[in-house]
Amino acid sequence: MSALIRNNRICLEGDWSTSGIADQYPRLLRELSKIGAPRPAAPELDLSAVSALDACGCQLLTALLASLRRSGLVPASASIPEELHRTIRLMGFGELFTGLEQPA
Amino acid sequence: MSRPEDKNNSINLDQFNLVFFEECAEHLAEMERILISLGDAEPDSEQLNAIFRAAHSIKGGAGIFGFQDMTVVTHVLESLLDQLRNNEMAFSPGMIDLFLEAGDVIGMQLAGHRDGTEVRQEAIDEIRARLQQMIDSGNETPTAGTLSEALQEKCPVSAAPAAVCRQYEMLFTPDPDIFKRGVRLESLFSELEELGELTVTARPREEIELTENFDPEICVTNWKLSLKTTASEAGIREIFEFVADEDQLQLRVVEAADATGSDAPKAAVMSAPGSRQQSAATVDPVQAQTGRRAYDKNELAPGAYGRRAGEAESSIRVGVAKVDQLINQVGELVITQLMVAQTAAGLDPVLHENLHRSLLQLERTTRDLQQSVMSIRLVPISVVFSRFPRMVRELSTKLSKQVELKTIGDSTELDKGLIEKITDPLTHLVRNCMDHALETPEVRLASGKETSGTITLRASQVGGRIVIDVIDDGAGLNRAKILKKAAERGIPASESMSDDEVWQLIFAPGFSTADTVTDISGRGVGMDVVLRNVQSIGGRVQITSEQGKGTRVTVSLPLTLAILDGLSVAVGSEKFIIPLNAIIESLQPGSDSLKSVNGRPVIHVRGEYIPIVALHELFNLETRITDPREGILVLVDVEGEKAAVLVDALLDEHQVVIKSIETNYRRVPGTAGATILGDGRVALILDVGSLLEMRKTTTST
Numbered sequence: 001m002s003a004l005i006r007n008n009r010i011c012l013e014g015d016w017s018t019s020g021i022a023d024q025y026p027r028l029l030r031e032l033s034k035i036g037a038p039r040p041a042a043p044e045l046d047l048s049a050v051s052a053l054d055a056c057g058c059q060l061l062t063a064l065l066a067s068l069r070r071s072g073l074v075p076a077s078a079s080i081p082e083e084l085h086r087t088i089r090l091m092g093f094g095e096l097f098t099g100l101e102q103p104a
Numbered sequence: 105m106s107r108p109e110d111k112n113n114s115i116n117l118d119q120f121n122l123v124f125f126e127e128c129a130e131h132l133a134e135m136e137r138i139l140i141s142l143g144d145a146e147p148d149s150e151q152l153n154a155i156f157r158a159a160h161s162i163k164g165g166a167g168i169f170g171f172q173d174m175t176v177v178t179h180v181l182e183s184l185l186d187q188l189r190n191n192e193m194a195f196s197p198g199m200i201d202l203f204l205e206a207g208d209v210i211g212m213q214l215a216g217h218r219d220g221t222e223v224r225q226e227a228i229d230e231i232r233a234r235l236q237q238m239i240d241s242g243n244e245t246p247t248a249g250t251l252s253e254a255l256q257e258k259c260p261v262s263a264a265p266a267a268v269c270r271q272y273e274m275l276f277t278p279d280p281d282i283f284k285r286g287v288r289l290e291s292l293f294s295e296l297e298e299l300g301e302l303t304v305t306a307r308p309r310e311e312i313e314l315t316e317n318f319d320p321e322i323c324v325t326n327w328k329l330s331l332k333t334t335a336s337e338a339g340i341r342e343i344f345e346f347v348a349d350e351d352q353l354q355l356r357v358v359e360a361a362d363a364t365g366s367d368a369p370k371a372a373v374m375s376a377p378g379s380r381q382q383s384a385a386t387v388d389p390v391q392a393q394t395g396r397r398a399y400d401k402n403e404l405a406p407g408a409y410g411r412r413a414g415e416a417e418s419s420i421r422v423g424v425a426k427v428d429q430l431i432n433q434v435g436e437l438v439i440t441q442l443m444v445a446q447t448a449a450g451l452d453p454v455l456h457e458n459l460h461r462s463l464l465q466l467e468r469t470t471r472d473l474q475q476s477v478m479s480i481r482l483v484p485i486s487v488v489f490s491r492f493p494r495m496v497r498e499l500s501t502k503l504s505k506q507v508e509l510k511t512i513g514d515s516t517e518l519d520k521g522l523i524e525k526i527t528d529p530l531t532h533l534v535r536n537c538m539d540h541a542l543e544t545p546e547v548r549l550a551s552g553k554e555t556s557g558t559i560t561l562r563a564s565q566v567g568g569r570i571v572i573d574v575i576d577d578g579a580g581l582n583r584a585k586i587l588k589k590a591a592e593r594g595i596p597a598s599e600s601m602s603d604d605e606v607w608q609l610i611f612a613p614g615f616s617t618a619d620t621v622t623d624i625s626g627r628g629v630g631m632d633v634v635l636r637n638v639q640s641i642g643g644r645v646q647i648t649s650e651q652g653k654g655t656r657v658t659v660s661l662p663l664t665l666a667i668l669d670g671l672s673v674a675v676g677s678e679k680f681i682i683p684l685n686a687i688i689e690s691l692q693p694g695s696d697s698l699k700s701v702n703g704r705p706v707i708h709v710r711g712e713y714i715p716i717v718a719l720h721e722l723f724n725l726e727t728r729i730t731d732p733r734e735g736i737l738v739l740v741d742v743e744g745e746k747a748a749v750l751v752d753a754l755l756d757e758h759q760v761v762i763k764s765i766e767t768n769y770r771r772v773p774g775t776a777g778a779t780i781l782g783d784g785r786v787a788l789i790l791d792v793g794s795l796l797e798m799r800k801t802t803t804s805t
Contacts, residue, residue, distance in 0.1 A: 018283045021321060022321060055283070062306070062312070066311070
């Protein structure tokens with residue numbers, strides 16, 4: 001059971017900036033490898049527990065979402081704190097979240 | 105690509121921040137130095153460029169490392185300086201003080217980030233507004249409290265009234281290691297956003313496979329940016345100056361008719377600066393000036409920022425901790441070399457001729473290495489002296505006095521650790537001069553003196569010590585006032601005391617003869633702290649004064665805190681080191697020269713009665729030699745006070761490596777540290793000055 005997937009949510013947490021990315025990545029790979037069937041349908045992308053995000057983190061986030069989509073996990077909505085949303089938009093990665101509605 | 109493995113691979117951005125903090129402090133110091141040297145004179149183009157360069161470097165570094173708040177004041181300062189150097193604005197003397205204040209605010213912000221000290225936002229807002237007001241209104245120098253409404257608005261770009269809005273399309277392809285270098289692209293893009301309407305699109309250069317072979321710290325993303333702004337191309341390129349080489353930022357101007365906000369870049373060719381591939385239809389000839397990076401290549405190009413050709417980097421930055429570690433290790437090497445030499449001393453020099461020759465060479469090489477390593481920590485005292493011109497300038501204004509500051513011996517070098525510890529005491533001495541010693545112009549004139557007083561800071565190396573004089577031509581110490589104050593405070597003093605003894609009274613805690621306490625000095629908490637701080641680093645303070653003429657305060661310090669030339673002596677089974685520079689002579693006294701004064705043993709030498717200090721008594725050591733006639737008396741002189749130290753025998757002269765007892769054990773009174781001798785034994789290094797104090801305390805109880 002992957003810790004990435006909880007209650008139909010793809011949950012990311014911790015430091016997703018340059019300072020923390022080297023720690024995040026091995027953990028991410030481990031959790032990705034644990035994702036099995038059945039995959040949640042229309043999961044929510046939850047970034048509420050991400051404490052820091054920068055261009056480096058956005059780059060990895062892009063790669064992660066692309067990888068999840070290839071494996072059939074396509075987020076239908078996203079829960080992103082305003083501060084992170086601003087960074088994502090400022091760094092030009094806003095297209096990643098095009099069409100993702102904020103959850104009700 | 106490298107594989108990220110564990111926490112050790114995480115980038116520690118603190119190390120990059122530390123470099124920025126140090127460089128920023130250097131730039132601020134350089135700015136201040138140039139500004140102070142000007143007085144109220146107009147800077148020449150070289151000086152203006154140097155000040156601009158400093159401000160520009162601070163802004164660039166602050167932006168890269170994410171200290172966005174520091175770019176606010178530096179940006180406006182830079183704009184104002186740019187106008188000055190382009191002759192778009194005339195210089196006025198009041199600008200010097202404004203620039204100095206701007207430097208202070210930037211310094212406050214730096215300290216806030218570096219040390220966590222308080223940062224006053226109102227000071228930042230005020231200085232920024234005043235700088236902006238000067239830009240907007242021309243020559244007028246705005247003072248605090250005369251801000252116009254326009255200053256309340258955010259104004260990141262000083263736009264000319266008739267500025268044209270253009271649309272720029274950029275392609276930014278950074279180095280793969282840009283993340284690892286600690287560059288914060290968010291700060292860069294935020295700065296662009298302040299210039300106008302910004303649209304950013306990130307595009308990975310390649311499809312990223314999340315495998316163990318992928319390094320997330322490597323940048324594999326390009327950025328397309330679209331910016332609608334009144335800023336110039338040069339202004340935009342400046343933002344990327346420190347992070348992008350010329351081929352990593354392609355920028356073109358889109359004609360106004362084409363600026364439809366489309367995300368897709370036009371088919372027109374992107375241009376790098378200096379490139380011949382520029383479409384005439386897309387480049388505004390007025391704005392077609394090569395950016396900053398072109399001038400990097402030609403230091404002598406018109407408009408270049410004034411760097412002298414051939415100014416090559418000739419130094420590297422090394423942490424103090426690394427240097428200290430190196431010094432420590434060389435010190436251990438010296439001790440080991442001594443031990444080997446001592447062991448070899450017992451070997452037949454004929455049979456072991458080669459060994460002895462090699463050991464001699466080893467000793468020479470080790471000493472040379474030690475000298476070289478020690479010299480790394482030596483810095484010129486100008487580092488301390490350079491802070492005083494500004495202080496004297498400001499205090500002169502505050503006290504309505506005219507003061508000229510002279511410095512002599514700026515290149516005298518001393519240990520970095522001493523530099524840091526001597527700064528506060530010297531600062532207090534100079535402030536005292538300004539506040540108490542130097543008279544107002546009217547009083548000076550009435551005394552037949554020049555209206556302008558003089559403070560001279562003089563540094564020199566005398567023997568194995570550094571001597572720093574703080575000399576003024578002011579009123580001199582008032583002997584009668586000092587004696588009166590001493591009597592009021594119950595400090596033993598009498599009219600029969602010599603001037604030198606009377607001057608020493610001012611070192612008593614809380615002693616001040618100031619009629620009024622000012623915020624500059626006079627609270628009486630200064631001179632005793634000065635003495636204590638100087639003594640804590642093995643220094644001494646002496647005062648010479650003549651009423652009506654002036655005062656000289658002399659601070660003498662050891663050259664370094666790491667090594668010492670000493671004489672090893674034996675007391676019982678213990679060995680001690682007496683600093684050579686304190687020794688006058690040694691002698692074996694006869695009965696006729698040994699006397700007693702007030703019950704204390706003294707030796708009569710050339711008309712003087714010198715107190716005897718018996719080390720075995722002070723350190724409670726067992727020895728069979730308790731009678732001076734059977735031992736050796738080593739006559740020492742400490743700032744004019746003499747003593748005769750009784751020891752069993754003299755051993756040898758050494759240059760010893762000083763090791764701290766305090767950090768390894770505890771503070772031992774009467775000692776200045778310890779060393780390891782060639783036989784591997786520890787010998788205490790005597791602090792002769794404190795020995796004399798100990799003796800007085802012991803005798804009086």
